[in-house]
Amino acid sequence: MDLQGFGHLLLAGTWITLQLALTSLLFGILLGLLGAAAKLSTLAPLRWVASLYTTLIRGIPELLLVLIIYFGLTELLLRVFDVYVEISAFAAGVTALSIAFGAYATEVFRSALQEMPKGQKEAAQALGLTPWQSFYHIQLPQLWRIALPGLGNLFLVLLKDTALVSVIGLDDLMRQAYVAAGFTKLPFTFYLVAAGIYLLLTIISMQVLRWMEIRANRPWQRHAES
Numbered sequence: 001m002d003l004q005g006f007g008h009l010l011l012a013g014t015w016i017t018l019q020l021a022l023t024s025l026l027f028g029i030l031l032g033l034l035g036a037a038a039k040l041s042t043l044a045p046l047r048w049v050a051s052l053y054t055t056l057i058r059g060i061p062e063l064l065l066v067l068i069i070y071f072g073l074t075e076l077l078l079r080v081f082d083v084y085v086e087i088s089a090f091a092a093g094v095t096a097l098s099i100a101f102g103a104y105a106t107e108v109f110r111s112a113l114q115e116m117p118k119g120q121k122e123a124a125q126a127l128g129l130t131p132w133q134s135f136y137h138i139q140l141p142q143l144w145r146i147a148l149p150g151l152g153n154l155f156l157v158l159l160k161d162t163a164l165v166s167v168i169g170l171d172d173l174m175r176q177a178y179v180a181a182g183f184t185k186l187p188f189t190f191y192l193v194a195a196g197i198y199l200l201l202t203i204i205s206m207q208v209l210r211w212m213e214i215r216a217n218r219p220w221q222r223h224a225e226s
Contacts, residue, residue, distance in 0.1 A: 003193065006180035010190075013176030014197055020093055020162045020172060025155055027098035032105025039110050050106065057103035063164045066096040070168045093165035101158050108150035112143050145216040152209035156202055163198075173197060 003010070038050035057065070070092035077085050116139060124134035166175035177194035181187035 003190075004180070004184045004186070006176070006184070006190070009176045009180060010173065010193060010197065013171055013173035014201075016090075016171060017159075017162050017173040018201070020090065020097070020165060020170070021155070021159045023094050024097035024101055024158060024162075027094065028101030028105055028154075028158070029151070031098060031102025032109050035102060035106030036109035036113055039106065040113060054103045054106050057099055062096065062100050062161050063167065065100060066093060066164055066168060069096045089165060089168045089170035092168060093162070093170055097158060097161060097165070100161070101154060104154050105151060108147050108154065109143065111150075112146035113139070115146055116142055148209070148213050148216055152206075152213070155209070156205060159201060159205060160198060 035050050035053060038046040039054075041047055041050075070087060070089065073092070074085060074087055077083050120138055124138050129137070162172060163174035166172055166178065169175070173194055177190045181190040184190070
């Protein structure tokens with residue numbers, strides 16, 4: 001397939017897409033953990049804030065969230081603090097996608113935490129473990145195993161949602177395909193190539209997620225067999 005010399009730009013855009021997806025995944029998981037902890041907290045204000053966060057973000061389209069952060073945050077800082085801060089397209093994209101991912105991940109982590117037997121936490125306290133030690137050594141390994149399938153599905157959605165950031169000028173895969181299609185007047189060719197790359201990234205991600213699920217479940221399978 002003749003790419004008219006735009007092949008290297010598509011590869012560069014693919015690399016930016018991967019960076020965007022993986023960075024958003026990292027921050028999104030952290031937000032999800034914090035959100036789940038807040039939703040299960042004994043403090044009512046934390047539960048209210050977490051519920052407001054998940055309800056609000058899940059009710060707003062990701063594209064609109066990207067536009068609000070990229071264009072609105074600069075204006076907000078200027079009006080409130082009288083400081084002009086230019087936000088890069090990559091930073092705005094990571095912020096928007098992380099916030100969106102975190103809202104959905106909050107529910108995944110909350111459900112996973114509720115599936116754990118409460119007696120394990122009480123046993124950890126009886127052994128003299130601190131709350132952090134109990135979470136790190138007992139709850140976190142189980143949380144990861146239970147939540148991994150849900151998080152994997154969210155990541156596949158996140159990977160495709162990175163294309164939304166092209167509307168604010170980030171030179172990701174979708175943006176590069178758009179530029180190449182406009183320059184060569186071959187939209188079908190370049191959009192088809194972009195679709196193939198997204199599909200390839202999805203297939204690779206699914207294989208990696210499958211390997212991670214097998215690895216995460218292996219100790220529990222051994223325990224069940226013994």
